[in-house]
Amino acid sequence: MANGSGRPLSPHLQVYKLPLTALMSIAHRITGVGLGVGTLLLTWWLVAAAAGPEAFARAQGFIGSFFGLLLLFGWSAALYYHLCNGVRHLVWDAGKSFELTDTARANQIVLGAAAVLTVLTWIVGLAAW
Amino acid sequence: MASNTKTLRSPLAHVRGLGSAKHGTEHWWGQRLTAIALVPLTVWFVFGVIRHLGADHAAFLAWMKSPFSALMMILTAAVTFHHAQSGLQVVIEDYIHVEWQKLALLIAVKFLSFALAAACVLAVVKIFIGA
Numbered sequence: 504m505a506n507g508s509g510r511p512l513s514p515h516l517q518v519y520k521l522p523l524t525a526l527m528s529i530a531h532r533i534t535g536v537g538l539g540v541g542t543l544l545l546t547w548w549l550v551a552a553a554a555g556p557e558a559f560a561r562a563q564g565f566i567g568s569f570f571g572l573l574l575l576f577g578w579s580a581a582l583y584y585h586l587c588n589g590v591r592h593l594v595w596d597a598g599k600s601f602e603l604t605d606t607a608r609a610n611q612i613v614l615g616a617a618a619v620l621t622v623l624t625w626i627v628g629l630a631a632w
Numbered sequence: 633m634a635s636n637t638k639t640l641r642s643p644l645a646h647v648r649g650l651g652s653a654k655h656g657t658e659h660w661w662g663q664r665l666t667a668i669a670l671v672p673l674t675v676w677f678v679f680g681v682i683r684h685l686g687a688d689h690a691a692f693l694a695w696m697k698s699p700f701s702a703l704m705m706i707l708t709a710a711v712t713f714h715h716a717q718s719g720l721q722v723v724i725e726d727y728i729h730v731e732w733q734k735l736a737l738l739i740a741v742k743f744l745s746f747a748l749a750a751a752c753v754l755a756v757v758k759i760f761i762g763a
Binding site for chain 1: 664667668670671674678681682683685686687688689692693696705709712713716719720723748751752754755756758759
């Protein structure tokens, strides 16, 4: 891309169709922020357990409710996505896998692994309930 | 760089490589270290959550009274909050351009992360020692 000055121009987000790799990059941030919010539930769970049986029952009741399970499902998917994509970022940090064919394949691996791990976790989780 | 006579950086600053923020790659490296640590910790945590989804209070206490579980939970909480606040810091720095809003958010995220991490650790310790 050029803007007449010969200097490179950033993609204009309103007219530029983001490739999958770019969408997955911003998804990494979005899931990261979402998981940050999820730490509130983690804190509630642990503090409630330390506070006593009634507080813990309230927390477990919320987690076991429809809304709680919906949140938990979202967080599990976000967690696995952020985990898998995070490992791919570590590979990038090592200076490897920057070719377009490599990134396209890694896109599929990350999305596939995150989906499989999420589904597996819920199968095991609901079986162990 | 020796041939570049236009640089304004002193040879000492160049060798130190700490950049304008004087922290070099410290923040970046901290994010990566916590990311690597969180791979095994997260796997342990997910399995722990699955096993205690519908657990009663006594079962949860028994879990956290095991030294290994208590240790892993404390590590998970501490490293998670460290990773979360360093990631949120980058997001805030990238998207919030009004200086006072950026500063206020950064301070809020740091304070909240430390407070929540301390609450998690204290909760596990309290259960572990049975106080």
